[in-house]
Amino acid sequence: MPPLLVGRRVLRGRTTEEGTVPAVRADKLYKVFGKRANKAVELLGDGRHRDEIKQLDVTAAVIDVNFDVKAGEIFVVMGLSGSGKSTLIRMLNGLLEPTAGTVEIEGTQITGLPPAELRRLRSQKISMVFQHFALFPHRTVLENAAYGLEVRGVPREERLVKAKESLGLVGLDGWEDHLPTQLSGGMQQRVGLARALAADTDIILMDEAFSALDPLIRRDMQSQLLELQATLGKTIVFITHDLNEAMRLGDRICVLRDGRVAQIGTAEEILNDPANDYVAQFVEDVDRTRVLTASSVMEPPIPVIDPSHGPRAALRTMRENQTVSAFVVRRNRQLVGAVREGAIGEAVRNGVKELDGLVDGDIERVHPDTAVADLFHQAAESPYPLAVVDGDGRLVGVIPRVTLLAALAPIGSGDDTGNGAGGGEVAADGEGDSSVKGADEGGATAAASDAPAAEDTDSAAARASDGPPEADTAEEGSER
Numbered sequence: 001m002p003p004l005l006v007g008r009r010v011l012r013g014r015t016t017e018e019g020t021v022p023a024v025r026a027d028k029l030y031k032v033f034g035k036r037a038n039k040a041v042e043l044l045g046d047g048r049h050r051d052e053i054k055q056l057d058v059t060a061a062v063i064d065v066n067f068d069v070k071a072g073e074i075f076v077v078m079g080l081s082g083s084g085k086s087t088l089i090r091m092l093n094g095l096l097e098p099t100a101g102t103v104e105i106e107g108t109q110i111t112g113l114p115p116a117e118l119r120r121l122r123s124q125k126i127s128m129v130f131q132h133f134a135l136f137p138h139r140t141v142l143e144n145a146a147y148g149l150e151v152r153g154v155p156r157e158e159r160l161v162k163a164k165e166s167l168g169l170v171g172l173d174g175w176e177d178h179l180p181t182q183l184s185g186g187m188q189q190r191v192g193l194a195r196a197l198a199a200d201t202d203i204i205l206m207d208e209a210f211s212a213l214d215p216l217i218r219r220d221m222q223s224q225l226l227e228l229q230a231t232l233g234k235t236i237v238f239i240t241h242d243l244n245e246a247m248r249l250g251d252r253i254c255v256l257r258d259g260r261v262a263q264i265g266t267a268e269e270i271l272n273d274p275a276n277d278y279v280a281q282f283v284e285d286v287d288r289t290r291v292l293t294a295s296s297v298m299e300p301p302i303p304v305i306d307p308s309h310g311p312r313a314a315l316r317t318m319r320e321n322q323t324v325s326a327f328v329v330r331r332n333r334q335l336v337g338a339v340r341e342g343a344i345g346e347a348v349r350n351g352v353k354e355l356d357g358l359v360d361g362d363i364e365r366v367h368p369d370t371a372v373a374d375l376f377h378q379a380a381e382s383p384y385p386l387a388v389v390d391g392d393g394r395l396v397g398v399i400p401r402v403t404l405l406a407a408l409a410p411i412g413s414g415d416d417t418g419n420g421a422g423g424g425e426v427a428a429d430g431e432g433d434s435s436v437k438g439a440d441e442g443g444a445t446a447a448a449s450d451a452p453a454a455e456d457t458d459s460a461a462a463r464a465s466d467g468p469p470e471a472d473t474a475e476e477g478s479e480r
């Protein structure tokens with residue numbers, strides 16, 4: 001595997017003299033329900049599991065949780081039902097008082113604040129989006145979207161203008177005067193999101209906000225959230241029990257298990273370097289093709305050919321590198337096209353002196369952020385490795401088809417069960433998200449069952465040549 005590039009979005013941070021102030025900080029945070037909560041915290045602090053303190057007649061929901069959420073980050077908290085996610089998020093917005101530890105919002109400790117001050121800070125800095133939308137049934141969509149501003153005492157005219165804008169952002173133009181019941185579930189949740197946006201807080205907390213939606217609508221909402229976050233730069237703490245959702249949305253993911261943090265890391269870190277067996281088991285079945293992006297599987301573009309070189313030099317470069325094709329790239333790394341050994345060889349025999357006219361400009365280009373799942377179709381169509389091209393048209397990497405196949409294999413596992421598209425649902429409660437089963441993934445799944453698990457790419461190449469038709473690389477098995 002090539003080194004993984006992490007961090008899909010640029011994080012913005014409010015900086016002070018001491019450095020960047022986290023948008024949200026949880027510091028040694030505990031929530032224990034029951035009379036003997038403090039005794040429980042003591043024992044839990046010594047490392048006891050919450051099941052070991054049952055005799056105290058308490059429920060330890062959140063145990064010694066520590067993290068900083070950076071401004072502009074999507075921080076996902078993921079865990080099974082009962083792992084403490086909702087309790088945690090309710091402490092983050094001050095609705096629940098921690099048993100021990102503190103919460104800071106943009107540098108202000110909210111734990112222990114007088115109620116009025118807490119309410120004011122919350123309404124200015126934090127919005128919530130809930131699973132079941134929490135809309136007022138007898139108010140219009142517009143009034144619902146304006147609710148956060150109403151709480152803050154913003155005059156009616158002003159808040160309705162803001163709310164209308166936000167409804168536009170989530171694609172609900174024209175629905176302002178409808179009642180929530182006239183909207184589908186997905187649209188109702190858009191209203192919930194619009195309400196959070198209208199409130200114009202830096203921080204949005206979302207508790208299983210998409211969990212009640214149909215898989216396709218859910219995927220839509222995830223895409224929209226990513227888009228909105230990229231343009232608006234909100235800090236989002238997103239709670240889910242769905243691993244694929246977590247991996248898709250999270251700049252970083254915090255895995256909770258029985259109230260404790262099992263791991264905090266990027267999707268790639270969690271996938272490739274799970275902190276323990278528990279996390280490893282979680283990610284075993286995750287759809288890697290949805291998590292890994294072109295930039296995380298691409299290889300350095302070697303060799304490349306300068307457009308000013310003649311066919312003879314191009315041929316020599318390809319032969320030296322033992323490849324049957326090469327990309328043509330200007331000095332500033334602008335991608336011009338690609339050439340194939342066969343055509344170049346013939347041109348040399350015919351005495352052609354110019355590379356012009358031999359360069360195939362119509363090649364498959366992909367963006368570094370494209371999910372691997374979305375690369376298979378293009379890879380199958382193209383006689384060349386995929387060219388990974390940044391927003392400025394520069395060639396930043398290449399993806400031979402064998403690399404794509406190798407990316408499907410779970411790291412470090414000796415066997416591959418071939419369920420690359422099997423989903424990463426962690427809950428057993430049937431709230432399933434089948435969003436991972438895109439129609440384009442038949443090829444990926446088939447390929448996965450044939451792909452070697454932890455072999456190197458060369459042996460993958462050998463295997464791939466008798467692989468499924470979608471991934472037929474027989475023609476340029478030697479393209480590396």
Ligand SMILES: Nc1ncnc2c1ncn2[C@@H]1O[C@H](COP(=O)(O)OP(=O)(O)O)[C@@H](O)[C@H]1O
Binds near residue numbers: 083086088
């Ligand atoms: N108000 C409460 N009183 C007692 N126990 C609670 C309360 N709220 C949550 N719990 C318990 O705390 C644990 C974590 O719950 P919760 O935070 O809702 O988990 P999640 O959101 O991950 O499903 C569960 O065992 C739950 O029953």
Ligand SMILES: [Mg+2]
Binds near residue numbers: 085086087208
């Ligand atoms: Mg919950």
